[in-house]
Amino acid sequence: MKNEKPVISLKGVNKWYGDFQALKDINLEINPKEKIVICGPSGSGKSTLIRCLNRLEAHQEGQIHVTGNELHERMQGVDIVRQDIGMVFQSFNLFPHLTVLENCMAGPNWVRGIDKNEAKERALSMLKHVKIPEQADKYPEQLSGGQQQRVAIARSLCMQPKVMLFDEPTSALDPEMVSEVLDTMIDLANSGMTMICVTHEMGFARQVADRIIFMDGGEIVEQNTPEEFFNNPQNDRTKNFLNQILS
Amino acid sequence: MFVDTVIEDKALHKPVFLIGLSIAVLIFFFVLNFTNTLFGEFLRPVIGEPEQSGFFGRFTVSFVLTILFVLNLFVISFFKLKVQILIVWIQLLFLFLAFAYSFDLKMSFIQNRIWLMISRGLFTTIYISAVSIVIASVIAIVGAIAKLSNNGFAYAIASFYTSLFRGLPLLLQLFLIYKGLPQLGFVVDAVPAAITALSLCYGAYMTEIFRAGIQSIPRGQWEASRALGFKFSLTMRKIILPQSIPIIIPPTGNQFIAMLKDSSLASVLGVWELMYLARTLGQRDFRHMEMLITAAMIYWILTIVLEIIQARIEKKYQQKT
Numbered sequence: 265m266k267n268e269k270p271v272i273s274l275k276g277v278n279k280w281y282g283d284f285q286a287l288k289d290i291n292l293e294i295n296p297k298e299k300i301v302i303c304g305p306s307g308s309g310k311s312t313l314i315r316c317l318n319r320l321e322a323h324q325e326g327q328i329h330v331t332g333n334e335l336h337e338r339m340q341g342v343d344i345v346r347q348d349i350g351m352v353f354q355s356f357n358l359f360p361h362l363t364v365l366e367n368c369m370a371g372p373n374w375v376r377g378i379d380k381n382e383a384k385e386r387a388l389s390m391l392k393h394v395k396i397p398e399q400a401d402k403y404p405e406q407l408s409g410g411q412q413q414r415v416a417i418a419r420s421l422c423m424q425p426k427v428m429l430f431d432e433p434t435s436a437l438d439p440e441m442v443s444e445v446l447d448t449m450i451d452l453a454n455s456g457m458t459m460i461c462v463t464h465e466m467g468f469a470r471q472v473a474d475r476i477i478f479m480d481g482g483e484i485v486e487q488n489t490p491e492e493f494f495n496n497p498q499n500d501r502t503k504n505f506l507n508q509i510l511s
Numbered sequence: 512m513f514v515d516t517v518i519e520d521k522a523l524h525k526p527v528f529l530i531g532l533s534i535a536v537l538i539f540f541f542v543l544n545f546t547n548t549l550f551g552e553f554l555r556p557v558i559g560e561p562e563q564s565g566f567f568g569r570f571t572v573s574f575v576l577t578i579l580f581v582l583n584l585f586v587i588s589f590f591k592l593k594v595q596i597l598i599v600w601i602q603l604l605f606l607f608l609a610f611a612y613s614f615d616l617k618m619s620f621i622q623n624r625i626w627l628m629i630s631r632g633l634f635t636t637i638y639i640s641a642v643s644i645v646i647a648s649v650i651a652i653v654g655a656i657a658k659l660s661n662n663g664f665a666y667a668i669a670s671f672y673t674s675l676f677r678g679l680p681l682l683l684q685l686f687l688i689y690k691g692l693p694q695l696g697f698v699v700d701a702v703p704a705a706i707t708a709l710s711l712c713y714g715a716y717m718t719e720i721f722r723a724g725i726q727s728i729p730r731g732q733w734e735a736s737r738a739l740g741f742k743f744s745l746t747m748r749k750i751i752l753p754q755s756i757p758i759i760i761p762p763t764g765n766q767f768i769a770m771l772k773d774s775s776l777a778s779v780l781g782v783w784e785l786m787y788l789a790r791t792l793g794q795r796d797f798r799h800m801e802m803l804i805t806a807a808m809i810y811w812i813l814t815i816v817l818e819i820i821q822a823r824i825e826k827k828y829q830q831k832t
Contacts, residue, residue, distance in 0.1 A: 320734055347740030357735035361753050371739040374749065423739060 269332075270295050271427055271458050272317060277326035279312060279482075286312045287323065288483040294427075299453050300460045301469040304479035305505060310462045313479070314429050317460065318349045331426050347375060350420030354432040356412045358404040364391065364415050365400040371423045383422070390418040394448050410441030414448050421452075428452065430461040466509060470494060478502045523588040533581050540573035540580075550576060614800040621801050624792050628802075632785035633809055639702065639784060640771045643709035647770075648763070650714030655721035656747070669718065676715035682776050684708045689780050705777035713770050720762045724755035757828035764821035768814055775810075785809060 270293040279287035286309050294300055302310045315321040316328060319335045319342055328335045333345045359367050368387035372378040378386070391397045394414040396407075404412055413433055420428060430449065434442045446468050453459055453472045463469065469476055469490060476493040478486045478501075486499045497503045522528045545551065546569045551561035554575060558568035587598055657669035676684065689704040699707070728751050736746040775786035789806035793799045 318738055320737060343737075343740040343742050345740075346738060349738070351735075351738035353731060353735065353738075355731050357729075357731035359732065359735070359750055359754075370749070371741075374745055375740050375742075419739070 268295055270329075271298075271331055272460075273327075273329045275327045277316065277323045277328060279309075279316065279321070279323045279325075286482050287316070288481070290326070290484060292477070292484065294458065294460065296426075296458055297456050298458055299472050299474050300477060301473040301475075302460065302462045302477045302479060303464060303466070303469065303505075303509075304485075308479040309482040310479045311431055312482075314431050314460060314462050317427075317429055318346050318351055320351075343375070347371075347423055348426045350423060350425035350428040352413070352416050352420055352428070352430045352433045354435050356404070356409070356416045356436070358412055358416055358419070360404050363401050363403055364396075364407070367404070367415060368419045368422045371419065376423065387418070387422055390421050391415070393421070393451070394418045395444075408441060409437045410444045413437065413441075413445045417445075417448055417452070427458045427460065430459065430463065432462050432464070434463065434465060464509065466494075478505065480505070521588055523585055529581065529585070532584075533577055536580055537573055537577040540576045541569060544569055544573075545576060546572050611804050614804070616801050616804065617798060620793075620796070620798050621805050624788075624802065625805060628785060628788050628792070628805060628809065631783055632788040632806075633813070635702075635782060635784040636771065636774050636786075637813075639705055639709065639774045639777060639782070640767065643706050643713065643774070644763075644767045644770060646706070646710035647714040647717050647766075650710060651717035651721040652752075654714065654718030655725055658718065658722050659725060673715040673718050676712050679712075681708065681712050681773055682779065684712055685776055685780060701777065701780040701782045705774065705780060705782055709770055709774060709777075712773075713766055717763060717766055720766070721755070721759055724759040725751055727758055728754050757825075760828060761821070761825055764817070764824070768817050768821075771813060771817070772810060 272292070272294040274290050274292045277287055277290040278285065288309075290313060302313065304310050312321055316323050316335075317330060319328075319339075322337065323335075330345060331348050333339070333341075335342070335345070339345075358364075359370065362370065365384065365387055368390060369380070369383040372386060373380055373383040388397060388400060391400055394417055396411055396414055396418075399407055399411060399415070404415065407415065417428075417433075433449070434445050437445065442465070446465060449459070449461070449468065450472055459472075461468075461473075473490050475487055476490055477484055478493070478499070480501050486493070486497065486502045488498075493502075494506065497506055523532075546558075546561050546564060550572050551558070551564075551568065554568075554572055555561065558564040558571050561568055561572075564571075583602075587595055590598065654669045654673065657665035658673070660666060679687075685705065685708045688708050689699065689701065692699050692704075732750055732754065733746065736750050741750070774784060777784055778787035778790065781787065785806050789802040790799075793802035
C-alpha cells in the first residue's frame with residue numbers, strides 16, 4: 265500500500281478566520297482505502313480541516329491535493345473534483361422538497377449525466393445497502409434522524425465517490441440512533457472505501473480506523489494506529505482528551 | 512397567535528367593563544348626534560319632533576342606540592367563535608351597504624352600465640395586472656440573484672434599480688414612461704406604458720421579497736449541493752428556488768392584490784380600465800356615486816376572490832413540504 269499515490273495530501277496548510285488561526289501547518293497524506301478518524305476537543309479545527317478537503321472552506325497557505333487535483337482559489341472545475349468526494353454532514357442536509365429516492369437520484373442524474381432509469385436503479389440499490397429501501401418515496405422530514413443520515417450516506421454513495429468525508433455524522437442524533445448510522449459506516453469501511461471521519465465515537469475509531477489523528481488548537485498533535493493511540497498515547501494533551509472522553 | 516391554555520373571563524361579561532363601555536359609547540353617540548336621522552324618526556313617539564327635542568331628544572336617541580349596541584355585543588359574545596365572526600361580518604357589511612344606499616343610488620343607472628364596466632373595465636384591469644405580475648416576477652428573480660451575487664456590476668445595477676423604482680411614486684413613474692419615452696423617440700401606447708410602469712415598480716418591491724426568500728434557505732442546502740458537485744445555476748434552479756417558492760408565494764400574492772388596485776392609476780393615461788370607466792361613465796349625468804360604488808364593489812369582490820385563491824395555493828404548498 266505504501267507505493268500507491270495518496271488520494272489526499274496536505275502540505276503546510278494554514279488557515280485563518282480573521283486573526284484566529286484555525287489550522288496550523290497541517291501535513292497529511294491519506295492513501296487509497298485508508299480509514300482515518302480525526303478527533304479532538306471542540307474548536308480544535310477538525311471540522312475545518314475536513315471541510316477544506318472538498319473546498320467548502322478555503323485554506324490560505326500550503327497545498328491540498330485531492331484525487332490528483334490541487335485545490336486553490338483560482339482552480340477550474342471544482343465541481344468535477346467534488347463529484348468524486350462524498351460528504352456527510354452533521355445536520356444531514358437532505359433536500360427537503362425531494363423524496364428520498366429523488367435525493368439519491370439527483371447527483372447521478374443531474375451532474376453525472378446518467379439516465380433516469382439507471383439512476384433510479386442505483387439509488388434503490390444504495391438505499392438497500394443502508395437498509396431503508398422501503399422509505400424511498402417518503403420525504404426526509406418523515407424519517408427519523410438516523411434514517412435521514414443513512415439516506416445522506418446513500419445519496420453520497422450514488423455518486424460513486426473515491427473518498428468519503430464524514431463531518432460528525434452522529435453528533436446530531438438521539439443516542440439510540442447512533443449505532444444504526446455507525447453500522448452503515450462500518451459496512452462501508454469493510455467494502456474498501458477511503459474514509460475520513462470526524463467523530464467522537466471512539467468505539468467506531470477503535471474498530472475501523474487505520475489511523476487516528478488527534479487535533480488540538482488547529483494542529484495535528486498526534487497520529488497513530490488505534491492500539492497505540494488508546495493504549496500508549498504520547499502527548500499530554502492526547503492523554504488529557506482520552507481521559508475526559510473515555511471516563 | 513399562540514393561544515394560552517387557560518381561558519380568561521370574557522371582558523363583556525364583567526360588569527365594570529360593560530358599564531365603562533356603555534358610557535364611552537353613549538358619549539360617542541351623543542357627540543355625533545343622530546337626532547336628525549332615521550333613528551330620531553323612530554323615536555318620534557317619545558321625543559316628539561326631533562328638530563325641537565333639544566337635549567332630552569339628543570340624549571334619548573343616544574341612550575337607545577347605546578343600549579342596542581351594547582346588547583348586540585353582549586348577545587354575540589355567547590356564540591361560538593366562528594358564529595361570532597360571521598355575525599359581526601354580516602353586521603359590518605350591512606352597515607357599509609346602508610352607507611352606500613344612503614347616497615340615493617339609481618339602480619337602473621348602474622344596471623345599464625355594469626356590463627360595460629365588467630366586460631371592458633374589469634377585463635382590462637385584470638389583463639394589465641396579470642401581465643405585470645408575471646413580468647415583475649421575472650424581474651424579481653433576476654434582481655434578487657443579482658443582489659445576492661458577488662458581481663459588482665450586477666449588484667450595482669440591481670440595487671440602483673430597486674432604489675430608484677421604490678423611491679418614486681408609481682403615478683410619477685407612469686407619467687415619466689408615458690410622456691418621457693416619446694420625447695426620446697419611442698412612442699408607447701397607454702396600456703404598454705402602464706404595464707411597464709407597474710412591472711418595474713412591483714419588480715423592485717418583489718426583488719426584496721425574492722431576495723429574502725432565497726436567503727432564508729439554510730446554508731446547509733448550498734453546502735450539500737456543492738459537495739455533490741452541483742454548479743451554481745443547477746443549485747439555484749433545482750434546490751434553492753423550489754424551496755424558496757412556498758416562502759415567496761404569500762407576500763407575492765399580497766403584491767398582486769395591491770397591484771390590482773394600483774392599476775387604477777392607469778386611468779390617468781386614459782386606459783379604459785375599471786377606475787377610468789367609473790369616473791367617466793357617471794360624469795355626463797352627474798351620477799358619480801353610482802359608478803364609484805359599483806367600481807368599489809367590483810374591486811372588493813375581486814380582492815376577496817384573490818385572497819381565497821392565495822389561501823388555497825398556500826395550503827397546497829404547506830402540504831407538499
